[in-house]
Amino acid sequence: MVISIDCETTTLSEVTLVTVRLDNDTPVDRDVRLRNCLGGPVMPPRTDGVPEAGWDDDGFETVVPANTTLAVGYASPAPERDPPVVVASDERATEESDANAATPDAVVRRLGRATPPRDAVPPAAVEFSEAPEIPASDEPSRPDVSSVGVDCEPEAIRASRPVAPLADDEQDAEERPRPTPPDRPLPDSVETWLTTVQTRLDYAERLTEPSVSAATEVLADVGGLEEVDGLQASVDADAEQLRTVAERAVALADRAAETDVALAELERLA
Amino acid sequence: MILAVTGGKGGVGKSTVAYNLGAALGAVVVDADLGMADLPTSPGSDLHDVLAGRADPLEAVRSMGADEGSSSFGVLPCGRSLAGARAADVTALATVLEQVEREFGAVVVDCPAGMRADAGVPLAVADCAVLVASPRPFALADAVRTRALARELDTALVGVVVNRVVDELSTETVETVAETLGAPVTTIPADPRVAVSIAEHSPLVDAAASSRAAEGITQLAAAVRSYQSR
Incomplete structure (x- = not known):
């Protein structure tokens, strides 16, 4: 595994907040998948009620650019556990990336909802x-x-x-x-x-x-x-x-x- | 096929074009203006209910043109209440439009004005779009912005409607608009029959088939069909 991972957890009102730091010291972009190990659902960061790109029920997938550190965080209503999250896969990133695909979720993230207040x-x-x-x-x-x-x-x-x-x-x-x-x-x-x-x-x-x-x-x-x-x-x-x-x-x-x-x-x- | 009728600016006649084009194509016209709906509604569930998960999309479609000799098409109206607009989840629109398309074939979406997700989602889901603009320079600037959004969302532009034209546009102007927006231009002259077509449930292709406005709509419908058969 090329990527190095560093996690911290905090518990607030029975919700565990997980902070993850991903360090990519290599000169190539890495496609990394994180898997939640806490015994509860993943509550990802959201924009206008829509989860940020890359999050799903099991965890998070992202590309960590070459020689870059990336920080992500999520919450779960489960008690703390060590480790809270692991790197499930770590591969050299390919050109394709569907994060900007024109899905309704991506459109809401980019343009924002027009819901009346x-x-x-x-x-x-x-x-x-x-x-x-x-x-x-x-x-x-x-x-x-x-x-x-x-x-x-x-x-x-x-x-x-x-x-x-x-x-x-x-x-x-x-x-x-x-x-x-x-x-x-x-x-x-x-x-x-x-x-x-x-x-x-x-x-x-x-x-x-x-x-x-x-x-x-x-x-x-x-x-x-x-x-x-x-x-x-x-x-x-x-x-x-x-x-x-x-x-x-x-x-x-x-x-x-x-x-x-x-x-x-x-x-x-x- | 899902066709988005969009335009950036409000009040340029998106709804009348969507309604009349839907009638010409025999499609279901979906009023996706969640905040300020225009197409007539009737008792029963509407798009607000459908997007809040309270109603089935197919049951919310009203059949139009029951009279003999009139065009047969459908309308999926939208609710008018703010509470309904707030409860409606615009991300659910993709599956709703696809479901209506599977059942009825062609879907024409009347998009809201603006550049927020309620205008972007139907554009992203649609196979192609028609851009409606008014013949004034400032409205054209909004059309250019919407064109850029459609391009970003990979939605093909089938045609541009320059709507409610009073003074005939010069060939030069039409060429400039077509070149700027990158699609053939159809002009629809200002005609009171276009404005009342929705309220009177009488699409132009039936009520004034030989008018120049109906000719424009028919021309647009032909362009959409030829795109579809490509």
């Missing part, structure tokens, strides 16, 4: 198109109560389901003071976030020391006990985030109040 998607996904597939009331609505802005695809899928307006027909909803919309509308993304937080908070409030009937009602609204799992943690995280935002907003507002753009002087100078 998460903030642009209404959380309750009120369909503004003709939306013919949405049943009127047969399917129970299941609002998302536990996620805290984690960016994942199932989220978007779930968001596409219709959600009933919260507690519109309930008496206690009237007793609870609800924030009135401000005179100046907030930016859409902020409004969306606050509405999501408010929805979660409403459920959490209704589940704070609830009567059996009230609890049953809420659980029926959100779609079962498993939907409430993690609600408290989400609401706690919301509280922390809201305080951070409030502090920053006040500081920025103070700074904004102190500014006075000297337009007249600038115009005179121009």
